Amino acid sequence: MRILPLLVSCSALVAGCGGFAPESHANTEPAPQTEPVTVNASLRVSDDLTGLPDIAESAVQSVVNIATRKVTTLPQMPQLHDPFFRYFQAPQGQQAPQERVERSLGSGVIVAQDGVILTNNHVIQGAEEIQVTLSDGRSFDAELVGTDPKTDVAVVRLVDPPDDLRLLPLGDSDALRLGEVVLAVGNPFGVGQTVTMGIVSAKGRAEVGIVDYEDFIQTDAAINPGNSGGALVNLRGELVGINTAILSRSGGYQGVGFAIPTGMARGVMDALMADGRVDRGWLGVEIQDVDADLVAALELPEGSDGVLVAGVVDDSPAEAIGLERGDVIVSLNDHPVDSVSHLRNAVAAAGADAEVSMEVIRDGDRKTLTGALGLLEDDRAAAVTATDSADEPERAGLRLQALDEPLARRLGVEGEIDEGVVVVGVTPDSPAARAGLRAGDIIVEVNRRPVDHPKEFGEAWAEADARLLLLVRRGEGTLFVALPKP
Template sequence: MRRSLAAYAWPVITGVLLAIVLLNTFPQLIGRSASPPPAVQPPAVPPAQPLVDPSASREAATRPTPDVRQAAPLSRDQGPASYSRAVEKAAPAVVNVYSSRVVEHEQHPLMSDPFFRQFFADDLPSQQRLLSSLGSGVIVSADGYVLTNHHVIDGADEIQVALRDGRETLAEVIGTDPESDLAVLRIQLDDLPVIELSDTTDVAIGDVALAIGNPFGVGQTVTMGIISATGRSHLGLTAYEDFIQTDAAINPGNSGGALINAEGALVGINTAIFSRSGGSQGVGFAIPTRLAHSILDALVTQGRVIRGWLGIEAQEMTPELAASFGLQAPRGVVIAGVVPDGPAARAGLRPGDVLLEVDGRPIVDARVAMSDIAAIQPGATLPLTVVRSGGRLDIDLEVGERPQPERRLPSR
């Protein structure tokens, strides 16, 4: 019996295997059509973008507008394997900035007593000492204009700029703007390398970012990261904040240096870091090129940055304050103080008023509102909406010019 079953087993197995092969080879035998392989699409090629015209006309001023180079829009189709070309393109325009100043040395309290001073005669210890600091800067114009941070050259008596090609020269201070922490220097050398300026409205989170500067005075150094965030504010670093955040390593000495994109165009001026150790921990901040360019133009053509001003001291609105003023939501700002004879005082604003709207736009963030007001030309009429004693009041205010902060300018 077992032998008879074995004689039929091999033909059955052979038939089943043959059927499987035939069905896989000819699926139409059971009404199934073979699916064609997917089509391969060629990569999309973006249309060519026109170059930005750098020769936009400006109003005549004391100095001509710097002739800066605008870069073409950044292509994000694919990233390069190396960024050496971008660095070679931008690095020659990044300079080392050395500043020095003489300060009064703190002397022993007994030295102010004439009785003790007579015993020292002419051997009194020196009451002055020389302080030096280092930073970086970026050449943005063939005319020799250099962008750096205000805190790099603040109070300096002498500023020296060293180029990558070995040349060194003294720099003239064209102007500084402490409220944005920017300063403009000028050097007189021939054949200067110039960096291209990117359009920072095109900067995207995740873009490659390279920081170039002189950290700790070791020499020009390049570090790499990405754009971590844009539009950073409420950091308490400057009065007007619109920072680019990056994790490219920024250390002491990098201040005033360049943050560039993958094509070697300037994205921002490296300014500050958040750190518990004093060194880079991956949270650095740069002033966007767009803002830096506008400050450069203002300092070169006008000698100062002109900003709109209301002449008030504002306090952030809280839910508790909103309830005390009878507001349904914490919106607007509380006017905590009014500058005597300032624009707000002349318009009739008082401490205790709640500023709700500026030019018809509700105030959601006090810093954003301050930046918007700063962009208004002094002398313009600005409609305001305030709450006073539970009632709404519409007031027209003539915008004033924000006073320049008191500071000691470096020697020229």
């Protein structure tokens, strides 16, 4: 079973494209003029679904096609420097460098009159040019406002938006019910705007393995490659989700699709537009789900939900709040907590310095603890997508963070290692994954040279012809890992 992002991509080889100069699309300025769109109360549907055509017609006008373009230089093959092979090639100095033009097609949703568009990070990741086509065929250049790979949310803005944009109002994804009818709108396979219908199959899907923070709406509305960033619309004509991925054995639609709920996407969008980044809250606990065996062992009431605190990080907000190993957290800010992913998402969304109240069960007694969250220092979303060496770890399938003192303490290597980069994420089926790298690994050396910042890793990756030799600290030991370039 494969999890597939819903992006249509292609690439072509061109020679000597030296005249192409990527432009920066970064824009991290706050946009206070962007306000939530008022729900159009007239877009409702009767029980017999006779209003669906009106809802579909309105939604289609707010969903756009997004085409991206980027150029990557192919690494030179070592054998080209061999005199035997040069005999059959053009004279040295006349060989134009080969470059790959990569294009992709996805979707997006207009959510503000100034041309703000919600989409997926993987739709525009690494793009040097972004072009948006409206439902009426008009095309506009767009610039990147910000991205958050941790949730796969991105925000772009039309450079010169027209005055007649049709917006899709943001709905309440939390109010969705199982079995509720929804429409999926997007650009599957690049054929053009398409509307399909299904129901909400599940809510709160987590641990799917798509991104770090997951709270997906699952739907059986037909979605296919090219639908990434498209709209999931409820029967009020409101945006309730951003279509993101499908679960499939064949690579095509098999009835299991996932959408990021607007409750999550909106918070990320607001942060990106205000600050150009996403700062998340940090509690500082090791936690696990409470299953039936733990309920019995802890003598909790039968059917209890919550998460068990297995450890508390020294000098963390959790320690200051008063959490202890063995506590069962059952609510956060008066909202029930039923899983590790639920608590993790809620803490992250609350943000740094947020005052929280949590109810815990300790030795059979219920207690209320209060305090402030900290800042998850290793979790800042990039506001721009540069094409320099900083992007190279991502191409290798790695998300890296410099090893600082708090992180070293959390990993249990404080005083043992004073430099390195920590693997905080590995993309499935990437070069890094195939080489056996794991989250939590500490890369100490690259090609026999110490490394202490992701940028240094990126520079080494960009310079390497075929592979990198990594010295990795894993647990109590070290090992060498050969990381090949694709």
